Amino acid sequence: MTERKPLGMPFESWVDRQIREAEERGAFDDLPGAGKPIPGLDRPHDDMWWIKQKVESEGLSMPLPPTLALRKEAEEALAQARGARSETEARRIVEEINQKIREAIRTGLSGPPLNLMPFDADEIVSEWRQARK
Template structure:
């Protein structure tokens, strides 16, 4: 569409005419997604939506900064400890993630602040016992 808006015609009328003529030529027929709801329409506004969509559509993955990766690993370790088959296993899981957290605090990691302290092993194990009814 390289045509310029004629003088004296309002933008709305000119745009409406362009759309009507394109519709009459069938330029909007058989577009992908025709008749389907817009994806993510009910999600909150996100200025990075197009980047996230591109990453998903291309099957790309973006590695987390080390501090965020450790936070995620710590959350997963707590969940894994909660579902452990034995008290010994729960204790081992928490002690392993605590070792990683202590190392990160000692050496520092790239990324946003870690804001993570080692977990209280006895508290986690006590909660595990409570869930087991022991």
């Protein structure tokens, strides 16, 4: 494609001609995905789609900010405590995550607001007992 746009010809017309001539030569016949629906076309519009697609295709992972990582860890700990094998194990799990939460509140973490308070261990253990009845 070394041809230059002729003077006086609208740019759009020149581009349309280039595409038409390439189609006639069969330049688009064997493209990957030909005849298949465009992936993600049915999803809602997302300005960051290309970044997300690149991260996914490269197998990269984006670390969460510390506050969000702690929130995620707290959710997982709560689920583990509710599925623990004993009251002692449930209480230990809750106390361990509570210690991390207290430390984060005391020292502060970077990222969005933590919006997390220590869990009531007695309440979690009580829920654990109720689930086993």
